[in-house]
Amino acid sequence: MSALLRAGVMGWPVTHSLSPVLHGHWLKRYEIAGTYEAFPVQPDELSDAIDRLRNEGFRGVNLTVPHKEAAMDLVDSVDDNARRIGAVNTLILSDDGTLAATNTDAYGLIENIRAHAPEQLAEKFRGRPVVILGAGGAARAALVGLADIGVREIRIVNRTVARAEALAEIVSDQNVTVEAISWRARTEAFVDAGLLVNTTTLGMQGQAALDLDLTTLPKDAVVNDIVYAPLETGLLAAARLRKNPVVDGLGMLLYQARAGFRAWFGVDPEVDDDLRSAVLAVSPK
Ligand code: ATR
Numbered sequence: 001m002s003a004l005l006r007a008g009v010m011g012w013p014v015t016h017s018l019s020p021v022l023h024g025h026w027l028k029r030y031e032i033a034g035t036y037e038a039f040p041v042q043p044d045e046l047s048d049a050i051d052r053l054r055n056e057g058f059r060g061v062n063l064t065v066p067h068k069e070a071a072m073d074l075v076d077s078v079d080d081n082a083r084r085i086g087a088v089n090t091l092i093l094s095d096d097g098t099l100a101a102t103n104t105d106a107y108g109l110i111e112n113i114r115a116h117a118p119e120q121l122a123e124k125f126r127g128r129p130v131v132i133l134g135a136g137g138a139a140r141a142a143l144v145g146l147a148d149i150g151v152r153e154i155r156i157v158n159r160t161v162a163r164a165e166a167l168a169e170i171v172s173d174q175n176v177t178v179e180a181i182s183w184r185a186r187t188e189a190f191v192d193a194g195l196l197v198n199t200t201t202l203g204m205q206g207q208a209a210l211d212l213d214l215t216t217l218p219k220d221a222v223v224n225d226i227v228y229a230p231l232e233t234g235l236l237a238a239a240r241l242r243k244n245p246v247v248d249g250l251g252m253l254l255y256q257a258r259a260g261f262r263a264w265f266g267v268d269p270e271v272d273d274d275l276r277s278a279v280l281a282v283s284p285k
Pocket of ligand 1: 158163208
């Protein structure tokens with residue numbers, strides 16, 4: 001008799017996580033005898049919760065806010081990608097009981113752009129500079145992902161410039177120039193850009209609007225928002241209106257989930273329209 005394969009997501013709060021629906025869709029589709037549950041875990045309970053994974057037959061878990069940094073000290077190994085991003089989102093338990101951590105957000109961001117703007121990505125956005133708005137955890141993942149595919153010039157625009165400057169360190173040994181730009185100067189940062197990615201929370205449901213003037217952005221620049229609630233953010237609507245190619249944020253969530261599912265359940269799952277519809281059906285509008 002084979003044991004039920006268990007996985008899930010730990011966060012605080014975690015009730016709004018779309019991951020149970022996402023992984024649940026794949027479990028059903030591939031007819032896998034497994035479970036994926038949401039576990040509300042407060043910050044001071046994280047260490048115990050991770051210990052329990054080892055004892056309760058888990059294959060691993062996803063981690064979401066606020067555990068992505070703290071978990072790095074509670075596992076046996078952290079891979080290079082996660083170390084550079086400074087956060088982990090996927091834990092994988094091996095048969096020998098060791099717990100490995102990785103971060104799949106950079107992969108998720110890049111694969112989402114590849115799926116919707118494949119030519120532009122293959123041409124590294126025509127060799128032009130790319131602009132990242134924000135300097136938080138999501139910006140770190142975007143920076144790592146874009147530097148790794150060979151983008152040569154990255155402009156990080158952030159309200160707190162010092163945070164943008166600190167990010168440059170992450171890719172200092174790679175063949176990429178990183179420029180930190182103030183929020184005030186954002187319009188100038190768009191000149192000649194081949195890609196604009198919003199990694200801030202602005203424009204998200206319940207947050208302030210993202211106040212941008214896209215006049216200086218070339219019309220062929222790809223525009224990607226990692227915010228997916230709402231799916232059509234103000235940024236994407238404005239970009240679409242001036243005919244920029246746009247990539248919404250839902251795909252990043254879908255693609256980042258893939259590596260965990262493969263490691264826990266042994267199937268490399270497909271990101272397709274069925275999955276997208278299943279997740280969209282429960283996503284806040
Ligand atoms: P995450 O780790 O999810 O990326 P975060 O670390 O809270 O989240 O980062 C949020 C990003 O949105 C930051 O870049 C933040 O700018 P600061 O570094 O200056 O805080 C940006 N942000 C949030 N509110 C903003 C606002 N009103 N105007 C401009 N940027 C804002």
